[in-house]
Structures are given as structure tokens and as C-alpha cells.
Amino acid sequence: MTVHRPTGTMRRRVRLSDIAEAVGCSVNTVSRALTGKDSVSPATRAQVMAEAERLGYVPNHQARSLVLGSTRTVGLVITNPSNTLYAGLISSVELRCRALGYTVMLLATEESPESERVAAESLLHAGVDSALAVPVQAEAGHWERLRRAGIDLVFVSRELPGMNVDFVGIDNEHGAYQSTAHVLEAGARVVWALEEDLPISTVRQRRDGYLRAIADHAADPDSARVLSVPTRRRDSLTLPWQAEEAYRLAKRLLAEADLPDAFVTGNDYFALALIRALTEHGLRVPDDVLVVGYGDHPYAGYLTPTLSSVALPATELGTTAVDVLMRRTAEPDAPTTRHLIAPHLIPRESTRR
Incomplete structure (x- = not known):
């Protein structure tokens, strides 16, 4: 039996220390330059950015999340992406989150209570900071578990009786x-x-x-x-x-x-x-x-x-939902709000x- 082994070598991920060695400065200075801190001179920042580009440096967001205690990720749970309202909602949420420096984790339940439960579990395991959800409206146990885990939650389009969470919907x-x-x-x-x-x-x-x-x-x-x-x-x-x-x-x-x-x-x-x-x-x-x-x-x-x-x-629905979610994150103890947007x-x- 012949075993074929790769002839090349795996390229190691570029680290901050590699950039620091190439530029001739400390790792701390490289980190401050890449994150836009004011304590780095424009010339040094330009040199660091150019070297990072040359070496193909990619930030390790997972490691950064451990340091900051935040994944900068918003979960978005919808019922069916082929619904034109929710297709527009997905687009507007993604654009708004991107502008604020967040990524979006999208999950679809297809009106299935079991799929919704699995989606909520996925958000928990992914460690998202917060979530927007169009609930199936079967039961609320998995959503309550999300909140107990410290994940901010806003319901969109549909309300779930008995849950005191922020809501953004259409009138x-x-x-x-x-x-x-x-x-x-x-x-x-x-x-x-x-x-x-x-x-x-x-x-x-x-x-x-x-x-x-x-x-x-x-x-x-x-x-x-x-x-x-x-x-x-x-x-x-x-x-x-x-x-x-x-x-x-x-x-x-x-x-x-x-x-x-x-x-x-x-x-x-x-x-x-x-x-x-x-x-x-x-x-x-x-x-x-x-x-x-x-x-x-x-x-x-x-x-x-x-x-x-x-x-x-749809666009206003998504943008407003993200803004409400960001306010909830900034003011976790504020009273819950209910926003209705008029159709025409x-x-x-x-x-x-």
C-alpha cells in the first residue's frame, strides 16, 4: 500500500511578533498601530500597515474575543429567507452591523419549533454577543436560556406573549x-x-x-x-x-x-x-x-x-432592530421598548x- 504525503509545508499564520521583527519595534507598538491607537506616530503606523500587508497578516478575531470578552457577532434567526420581507431584513441587518463593526450569524428555522430550539443552542455555543429573532411562536424556553446566558435579545416582526424583551415590528x-x-x-x-x-x-x-x-x-x-x-x-x-x-x-x-x-x-x-x-x-x-x-x-x-x-x-425594520439591539447592549437595565413601523x-x- 502506498501512502501519499504532501510534499510542501503548511504556512504558519503571521503573528504580531513577525511584523514587529520586520519593522524593528515592539509587539505592543504593532498592536496599537493596527488597532488605530493614537499613541503611534503616523510614520510608524504606515510602516506597520505596509509590512502587515506584505506578510499577509490576518487578525485573530477569536483570540481578540477572549481578551475583550466580546465576539462582535450578532445572531439573526428568521423563519424563511425566501420571504421577501425577511430577505430585505437580512440585507439591512447585515449592512447596519457591518457599519458598526459586527458580523452576522444567520440561522433559519422554517417555522419549525425544533429547528428554532437548535438555532438558539447554536447561538449559545457560538458565543454571540446579542441576537435578533423572528420567533416561531411555539414556546419561549430556549429564548429565556439565551437571556440567562447574558445574550441581549430583540424580537423582530413577531411578538412572543409572556416575554419582556424589546420588539421591533411592522404595524x-x-x-x-x-x-x-x-x-x-x-x-x-x-x-x-x-x-x-x-x-x-x-x-x-x-x-x-x-x-x-x-x-x-x-x-x-x-x-x-x-x-x-x-x-x-x-x-x-x-x-x-x-x-x-x-x-x-x-x-x-x-x-x-x-x-x-x-x-x-x-x-x-x-x-x-x-x-x-x-x-x-x-x-x-x-x-x-x-x-x-x-x-x-x-x-x-x-x-x-x-x-x-x-x-x-423591510430596510427600516432591519436598521431599527439593530439600533435597538445596540442600545440594549449599551443600557442592559433600561426598560424594554416596542417599536411599530407603519407600512403604506x-x-x-x-x-x-
Whole structure:
């Protein structure tokens, strides 16, 4: 049996002492020069930086973390990265953290309580300084363990009852109120809502906004109807929503019941499926039925008809969440805060008669 061994040698990691020897100064001076301390002359700093570049020096952040007691890492736990809101959230959190000198550790739970528990354990073992999380909303034990370990925590988008932590979210009740009031003011008398069947705070908030708008604007408040669309996320985790289920529900409605004048939906996927079902049934949007989406997906302005939708402030959501987390780190004993960011309705052809 022939054993093949590498003929080259592994290159040793460049150390501060290597730079110090090359420049002719102390390790302490090299360290101060690389970290921007004022006690080093500009000429020495330039010489140290040039030598570090030549030697290929890479800072040992793990060793530095042991000295400082901080990893400069923020954990970000989300439910599904293919959700356009959370995709925007990831980008804005990463950009904001990078500007502040932090790196981001991203974990996805796919609406699974067990995956969420594993994610929380991963954050503990990674030694992150703090974490932002979109909770699955099953239970809070693993999040409490994170806090007991001294990791600052801010919930984003969804609230978890019983946990007194900072929260940054979207005013979904206001968003659903806007979309419902919009179609009622456009002449609709009966408006139905298509919503997800997940027991999460964002769905409850949209339902509350819809019902409040019906109470304030509808000619017949008893006409309110919230239809739950089966959400198979736990069976098919690669998509945040299944338009197919909304399409099937719409086909059943068309076969079994008189339709309302307008539909407001919990996301743009449902609106897309609804418009297809209505069109196949010989109905025209918006001439026969008005339709409003939620989330303002990039395709919303390119459909036929273009889709009225509620735009969600993903960038502001992420930036605010990081800022709240940094304030919590700086003031660990400060009272918890709750921040709601208002979405805004973008009217398009699907509600323009």
C-alpha cells in the first residue's frame, strides 16, 4: 500500500511578533498601530500597515474575543429567507452591523419549533454577543436560556406573549386597515379577507385591522368574513407561501357561493392565485372584483392588472432592530421598548375601476 504525503509545508499564520521583527519595534507598538491607537506616530503606523500587508497578516478575531470578552457577532434567526420581507431584513441587518463593526450569524428555522430550539443552542455555543429573532411562536424556553446566558435579545416582526424583551415590528393592523378601507372607499360593499392559517401575531394583527376597517366603513358590518388558506410550510419548507392553496380555495368559493365585491389578502401570493381563479371563471379584476395584496412583491407592478398592495418597510425594520439591539447592549437595565413601523398602501390597477 502506498501512502501519499504532501510534499510542501503548511504556512504558519503571521503573528504580531513577525511584523514587529520586520519593522524593528515592539509587539505592543504593532498592536496599537493596527488597532488605530493614537499613541503611534503616523510614520510608524504606515510602516506597520505596509509590512502587515506584505506578510499577509490576518487578525485573530477569536483570540481578540477572549481578551475583550466580546465576539462582535450578532445572531439573526428568521423563519424563511425566501420571504421577501425577511430577505430585505437580512440585507439591512447585515449592512447596519457591518457599519458598526459586527458580523452576522444567520440561522433559519422554517417555522419549525425544533429547528428554532437548535438555532438558539447554536447561538449559545457560538458565543454571540446579542441576537435578533423572528420567533416561531411555539414556546419561549430556549429564548429565556439565551437571556440567562447574558445574550441581549430583540424580537423582530413577531411578538412572543409572556416575554419582556424589546420588539421591533411592522404595524400590520394599520396595513390591513388601509387595504380594507381603500376598497370600501372605492365602492365595494362586501369585502372578504384571505389569510394564512398560522397562529402567529402578524396574522392576528392583520385580521384585527380588517375587522376594524369593516366596522368603521362597511355598509353591512356583518358581511365580514376571514377565510383561512391552508399553509403547508411545515410540509414544504422551500416556499414561504403556497399560491396553489389560495387558488384551490378561490375555485371552491366560485363554485359554491356568491362572491364579495373585493378581497384583501394576507400576502401577494394569495392575491396572485385569486386573480387567476377569478379570470378563469370569466370575472375581471377590477371591473367585477377588487383585489389587494400584502407585501408589495417585486412582481406586483408587472402583473395584468398591476396589483395594489401594502408595501412593508423591510430596510427600516432591519436598521431599527439593530439600533435597538445596540442600545440594549449599551443600557442592559433600561426598560424594554416596542417599536411599530407603519407600512403604506400602493394603489394600482387591481382596485381602480
